[in-house]
Amino acid sequence: MSYQQEKELALRIVAEAAKLCQRVQKTEGGKAVKKADTSPVTVADFGAQAILCQGLIKEFPDDPVIGEEDATLLQKPQLEGVRQQIIEQVQQSIPSATSDNVIDWINWGNGKVAPRYWTLDPIDGTKGFIRGDQYAVALALVEAGEVKLGVLACPAFPRENGNKGVIFLAIRGQGAVEIPLEGGTATPIKVDSSSNFEQLYRIESVESVHSDRKVQTAIDQRLGLTYAAKQMDSLAKYGAIARGDAHLYTRVPLPQFKGKKENIWDHAAGVILVEEAGGKVTDLDGKPLDFSVGAKLSNNHGVLATNGVIHSQVLTAIQQEK
């Protein structure tokens, strides 16, 4: 399948959602409210989800959508001001939007896994967005448990010419490309397939509780990595591997989060990006990530993304650390 219609829509709505995020960052800064699990969420997270879902409803009304956010929180009377800001921000992108529309679009992301579905993270790396660091708008199409298309907008991603802002796109069997966020030429990207660990870079989250740093350091020592790990928020890490800026990314659940599983939207678009750029992604046991079970990667334990050539060696080092 060529996925031409899906590709055009995904590129358009992800770019539009990224614009909203940039606009909110300029006007509101990093203002956030707390969700029930105490994690932060901003006007931009909700607004971007509304824009993404609106586009998907229009062109693919039969496809379920599984997104991170939910508008229930916005019913709280003390969040009326935030609700208004979200509506105004969405109206700047979609002038005909009513307040009911916006809430319905956000809640469209409450879909369930099906033979074909979309999953999205309106802002991955909300903490990075709040700090003014990396974040990503992520959208992926999954069929029969396999990611078929992934788009990542990374508005703060550095480019060679000194500008910032990249869209990464990958379609199964068609390779991976990067496109300037403001539009322009799509440039094919490939992993860096070096296998000399002394010269390879591991990349990790900025947030230290998202992966076990003690285990990671032990794995690095086993592999003979000499460079300090690069740090980056969000799915942009997958982009860094896909374009050869880094070579391995491990996400090792911390003992205190034992049993907590990864969200599908935190990985889907990144997985296809790395795979189509020539790399490999599995869990820490070497199993493919299973996107057929629900909103969580319940059948998997942690994540390992590499340039491909070093994958089995890294898996062996991980097994030895268990």
Ligand SMILES: Nc1ncnc2c1ncn2[C@@H]1O[C@H](COP(=O)(O)O)[C@@H](OP(=O)(O)O)[C@H]1O
């Ligand atoms: N204890 C934990 N372990 C693993 N991932 C976690 C976590 N707490 C939060 N996260 C996820 O980590 C994501 C950010 O990833 P990263 O560390 O790579 O920047 C968050 O996405 P959101 O920012 O979309 O909420 C959130 O879903």
Ligand SMILES: [Mg+2]
């Ligand atoms: Mg996320």
Ligand SMILES: [Mg+2]
């Ligand atoms: Mg998010």
Ligand SMILES: [Mg+2]
């Ligand atoms: Mg979140």
